[in-house]
Amino acid sequence: MDFGIYVHWPFCVSKCPYCDFNSHVRETVDQDRWRSALLAETGYWRERIGQQPVRSIFFGGGTPSLMPPATVAALIAEIDAQFGLADDVEITLEANPSTVEAGRFQDFRAAGINRLSLGVQSFDDEALRFLGRAHDADTALAAIATARQTFERFSFDLIYALPDQTGAAWRQQLERAIDLSRGHLSLYQLTIEPNTGFAGAVRRRAFQPMDDDRAADLFDLTQRVCDAAGIPAYETSNHAVPGQESRHNLIYWQYGSWIGIGPGAHGRPVMPDGRRHATANVKKPERWLTQVETNRQGLDEDRSVPAAEQAEEALMMGLRLSRGIDQARFRHRTGTALSDLLDPTAVEGLARAELIVSDGDGIQVRPEGRLLLNSITGQLLDGARGR
Template identity: 55%
Template sequence: MSINQSSNPSAPAAPLALYVHWPFCVSKCPYCDFNSHVRDRIDTEAWRTALLADMAHEAALTGGRPLSSIFFGGGTPSLMPPALVAELIAAADRHWGLADDVEITLEANPNSVEAARFADLAAAGVNRVSLGLQALDNEALHFLGRAHDVDEGLAALDTAQRVFNRVSFDLIYARPDQSEADWQAELERALGFGTGHLSLYQLTIEPGTRFATLVAQGKLTPADPDQGATLYELTQAMTGAAGIPAYEISNHARAGQESRHNLTYWRYGDYIGIGPGAHGRRTGAATLRHKKPENWMGAVERNGHGTQSEEPLAGEDRAREALLMGLRLAEGVDLDRIAALSGIGIAQLVDERTIDQLIDIGLLHRKGAKLQVAAAGMLLLDAILPEIVRV
C-alpha cells in the first residue's frame, strides 16, 4: 500500500495513496524474480490477518488524511478472494477515510479465469482495472512468456470494460524483428477499443531475466535503438491524434483518465507500501518491507508489521528522487516546490547553464520555476537527466 502526503507541516493534510502488494503468482514469470512465489495453496486467513496488521501499523503513523487511491498489485492480485479485497478496502476506510472520488485499481492478467472474478471484485469496491495484455499478436505473446492468447485477452478486456468504470491495459513494443508497419497496425487496433488509459512500454532487457540469458547466449537480439526511437515517435503521433496523449513518458490517457495512484509517485507525494517487498515514502523516510513472503509474515507476527528498514531521506535524496520522477511527466516539475521540500536552493538542484542550452535546441521548456522536458526531449530523457540534475 502507499500514501501521498504534503511535505509542508502548515499546509492542509494532503490525501494519501495506498498500495497493497500480493506476491503470489499463478505461473512462473519471465520478468521478475518472484518465480519462488508460485503457490498451489495459500493460507488466506493468515494473509488477511497479516495485511490488516501491516496496514494498522502504517495507519497509526499517518492517520487523519484521506486516501485518494488504493492499488492492488504484485503477483496475481486479481486472484485474491474478493471478500479479502473488500475487507482491506473497508479497513483502509476506517483508518484513513476514502476520498469521494477514490481510485481503487487492481492489476489483472487477461485470462478467462480472472475475468470471471471481475464482477465480484467490482462489488468488493474495485473501480479500475489494469490488464497485462502486453501484445495483440500470438507469436509475440508466446515470446513474452504469456499464458493467454489474443482472443482470451480481448475477451477479458471486453469483460473489464463492461464491469469497471475505468480500464487500462499495457502493450510492449520494440520487440525483436517488430517492424514499423507491425507496430502501427497493432497500436491502431489497440486504440480502436476506446480504452481510457494505455501503458506503452519498449521492451527492455533486465538483468537476471530469461531475456537477459537469451541475449547473453546470442539467441536474442534486442531491437536497434534507432528502431526503438522510430517506434516511440510513431506511438506519440498516433496516440496524440487519437486523443489519448502521453502524460508520462510511457503512459497515455484521455483527459481525466490519468492514473491518480501513479501520479502520486511521479509528483513525489508520500506513499506507504505494505505486503512483501513493498516500498514506501512517508514523512521524509524510505520504508521497505521484507521481500520473501515467509520473512515478511514472520516479521508481522513478531513486530506487528513487516518493515525491514525505515531510513530518513537526506534533502539531496528527496530532491533527486523528485526530479527524476517528476521530469518523466509531460507537466514537468515545480523547482520551487522541490527546493522547499529538500531545503536545497534551485541553483544547487539543477545545472542552469545546461538547461539553457537544452532550451535553445528545443529539448526543454521553462517558465519561471516550472521545468518540463519537451516532447523531442523525452526520446533522450535518460541522457538529459544526468546532465541537468545536480544533486
C-alpha cells in the same frame, strides 16, 4: 498533499521472462494468514502516520487478481476504517486476462475496486508466446470486453519493440488498442532487465533485442498515433485522454506521500513531524509473513530521507511527466528550490538544444528529449552536485 496506499500481492501462476518485479510462484497460499497479515500491517501504519484521507489504493503484484475478492474487500474496509477514503478515491487492481480472473471482475467491483489494469501485453499470439504469457489474443479481447462491461475506468498494458517487430505491425496493434481503450493505455518498450529469463536468453544468444535506433522509431510512431487519437502521453510510457490519468501513479510522479503494504512494497510517507521516510519491505513472501505476524510490520528499510535526496528523487520522478515540474509545488514538496538543485550551465545547454523548456514556472522535457531522459537528468544534476 495527496496520500496513497500500495498493496503488493507477490504471487503469480508463472514467472514471465521479462519480469523483474517481486513475484513468486507457489503451489498453495494460506489465504487466511495472508489476509490477517495485510490487515495487521495496515493497522501498524495507521498508528505511525495518523489518520488522513486516502486518495488512491493500488493492488499490484505479482498478480493481485489471484487474491480472493473477500480479501480485497476486507483490506479496503480496513483502510477506510483506519485512514478514511477520499470521496473520489481511485482503487485499482492489476489483473491478467485469463478466463478465470475475468470471471471474477464483477466480484472485485463488488469488493470496492473501481479501476482495473489489465496485463494484455499484445494482441498477437506469437508475441504472447514469446513473452511467456498464459493467455492468447482471443482471451485478452474477451477480458477487455468484460472489463468494459464491469468498470467505468480501466486500462491495459502493451509491450512493444519486440525483436523483429515492424512499424506496420506495431501501428496495427496500437490502433486496435486505442479503439478498445477507455481513455488510458500503458505502452512499454521491451527492456532486458538483469536476473530475468530474457537476460539469460540474450546471453545465450537465443534472440537479439531490437537496436536502439529502431526502438526509437517505434517510440516516435507511438507518440504520433496516440497524439492524433487524442490520447497523448502524460508520462513517458502512459497515455490518457485528459482526466483519465492514473491518480495513483500521479502521486508517485508528483512526489506525494504513500505507504507500501506487502512483501517488497516501497513507500515514501510524510511522517507527522513533517519528515519524509524511505521504506521498503522484506521481499521474500514467507519472511515478510513471519515478520508481520511477530512485529505487525515487514520493514527491511526505514530511514529519514535527507533534503538533497528528496529533491533529486522528486526531479527524477517529475521529469517523466509531460507537463514537467511546477516550481512552486516542487519547493513545497521538497523544501528545495529548483534553481538551487540544477546546474545552470546544463539547463542553458539543454534548452538551447531544444531538449527541455525551463522558465520561472518550472522545467519540462520536450518530446524530443523523452528518450534521453536519464541523460538529461544526469546532466541537470551532475554540475550542481559538484558546486
